[in-house]
Amino acid sequence: MPADRAEGSTGGDATEGAMGGDATDGGASMPIKRYGQPEDPEVFRWSGGLTWIAHPDERMQRASHAIVVGADGRVATDLDSTPGSDVTGDGDSTTSGDVWLVEPLDFVGLDDILSDLGTVAGVLVLAGLHRRDAAQVAERHDVAVHLPGVVGGLKRQVDAPVEIFEGTLPGTPFRAVPVLDGIPWSEAVLHDEASGTLVAAEVLVTTDRATGRGERLSVGPWARLRPPRAELADLPVERVLVGHGPPVFEDARAVLDHALARSYRGIPGYLVKDLAFMLRAGYVAMRD
Secondary structure, eight states: OOOETTTTTTTTSSSOOSSOOEEEEOTTTOSSSSSSSOOOEEEEETTTTTEEESSSSSOBBBEEEEEEEESSSOOOOOOSTTTOOOTTTOOOOOOOEEEEEOOOOOTTHHHHHHHHTTEEEEEEOOOOTTTTHHHHHHHHHHHHHHEEEGGGGGGGGGOOOOEEOBBTTTSSSSSSEEESSSSSSSSEEEEEEEEEEEEEESSEEEETTTTTTTTTSOOGGTTTSSSOHHHHTTTOOEEEESSSOBOOOOSSHHHHHHHHHHTTTTTHHHHHHHHHHHHHHHHHHHHH
């Protein structure tokens, strides 16, 4: 059964595949990346949806998100975590919400959890190396995989219907903001101004392995030399959902500012901490 955690339950941040074998890192006891469909993900519930880490026992700590958009076109603000409840954007439990999945990793029981939130409306991939289980989950729910234009080149690699969009994601308040445009590291973040929700797949991370000393959130290892300061500087941010690690729920704007400001200065500390992991994880991500 999934291990559930609620937004703010820890008093700070949530400290919340068909290939054989796991990607290991030398003799390390915890693999960099696990494959297959797990049964015990770690789930973090928050007011507008939920986040899950499908393989809590992998070092990459890959995170996925389900975001509920109500009938009023707004992100749910007071989602009842009681199974079976329906939501609207203003928190009224009257009509089902549209559920948007961001870079899902599949697990046993995922569809049961999603049915408690509403109806899956679409699947998103935000980063060039994050196809994950997007195609199989989209096919199962008979929806398209949506790609921001900056990662539109993934279309030929996704075995499901694909829709490419620029700017606002149709049917949602989210706007795609390109932050990386290179090979292989291309990415757009999603941002909703009203709820202050920022979703960043790779350019921001919270895993212990990828953050520097004294950082709760950091610019991803491959973007530290070109942090997205201009793109993210003026956005209202109340929570940060990342593609690697637990979400940030408390003091999110201040934590983001700290991460952007320390991008260059944090490089030496990060390299001392785990250069080998960065290189190995990058290799595994590009290989898969």
